[in-house]
Structures are given as C-alpha cells and as structure tokens.
Amino acid sequence: MKLIRDFAILLACLLVGKGLATLLPFAFPGSILGLLLLFFLLNTQLIPLSWVHDGGQLILRHMALLFIPVAAGLLGYVDLLNDGLGLIISTALSGLVLILLVVGRLYQRMQS
Template sequence: MKGIRIVLQIAGLYALYWIGAEIQRAFDIPVPGSIIGMLLLFILLLSGIVKERLLDEGADLLLRYMPLFFVPATVGVIRYFDVFAGKGSMLLVALLLSTFLIMIISGLVGQKTVELVDKRKKRGV
C-alpha cells in the first residue's frame, strides 16, 4: 500500500509539472513550465488545498535519488569540454557566484519555512 501511495504522490507532482508546461505552452510565457508547476504547488500548499503530508513520501523519494538525475548533465558537459576550454576563470567565477546565491536563497527560504511551520503549530493547524 505504501508503494502505491508513493507512486500516486509522484504522479501528483508530475501532474503539476505537466499543467505548468501546458500553461507555459498555451500562453507562450518565457518561464519554464516546471517553474510554473512549482509555483502552482507552492500556491496549493500555502492555501491549504494540498496538505504537505499528501506529498511528503513521494517528494522524499525523489530528493533521495536527485543526485542521479545530474549524472547525464555532467557527462554532457564533459563531452563538450572543448567548448569550455580557455574559459576556466569565467566558469569558476560563475560557479562560485551561483553557488553563493543559491546558498543564501535556500537558507532564507528554509528559515521562512520553519517560521511558517512554527506559527501553524502554535495556532493548532
């Protein structure tokens, strides 16, 4: 039964991705459909229409195996190494800057999330 629940949760996340992609395609929005789907999920979670517990096991499974999703991208970069040759310093600056920004933004989002969860627990929601 747990396996079916996880499959349904992942299917729900995929459905939100698909809806976001369709919205992007229908309105020709210059934002990727996956981002639109993520915003839809965010809105559904904030509004309480979708409860976190309805997606937690599926999301945990995807997060557990997320590093495997980056292997093909890494192999692709190595395959086109000649394109990046001679641009090491620019790549290093871009890598450090983007990593730094991601760390700051992730930290701020994490703090806000914890604050919201604590407020909801105090209210008894």
C-alpha cells in the same frame, strides 16, 4: 499506493505548469510554473503536505542520480569549458558577491 498518489500529484502540477507555459505570450519554463502551482496548493493547504511528502523525499534522496547524464554530457565540452573557465569562475564569484550585497542591504533596510 501512497507513492503513486504522491508522484501523480507532482506530475499533474508539472503538466499543468507546462500547459500554462504554452499559453503565455513569452517563453517561460513550464517546470517553474508547475513548481509555483505546487507551492500555491501546499501553501493554501488545498493539498496536504502528507500527500506529496514521501514522493518528494524519494526524489530528493536520489537526486544525485538525475545529474549524472548532465555531467556525462558536459564531458563532451571539456575543451570549451577549459577555454572559458576563468570567465565562468569570475562570473559566478561576482554574481555571488552581488547577491550577498543586495540581500545584506535589503536586510539592513528591513531592520531599520
């Protein structure tokens, strides 16, 4: 019964987020809005963490299973991925370096 309540709260936040996304004049993922709504509700303690903890842990424990369909779908594009592999890796590495530099610079500014 506890898991049903946990999933109901998570699903309600997702549905409200998707509803808000349809009202926005620009494209924005409803799942992100739902996640922000859940964060707000938990942070303000309008919803206690114990109400969603077990359901969230269950989802996290089985998260790898949720990525199997995505990985299987990518197998249809192996030749396309091989053609752009160098660009993909260089973009990911340059993004990582850029993020590290920006976060390091912000940290230095906050410390002084």
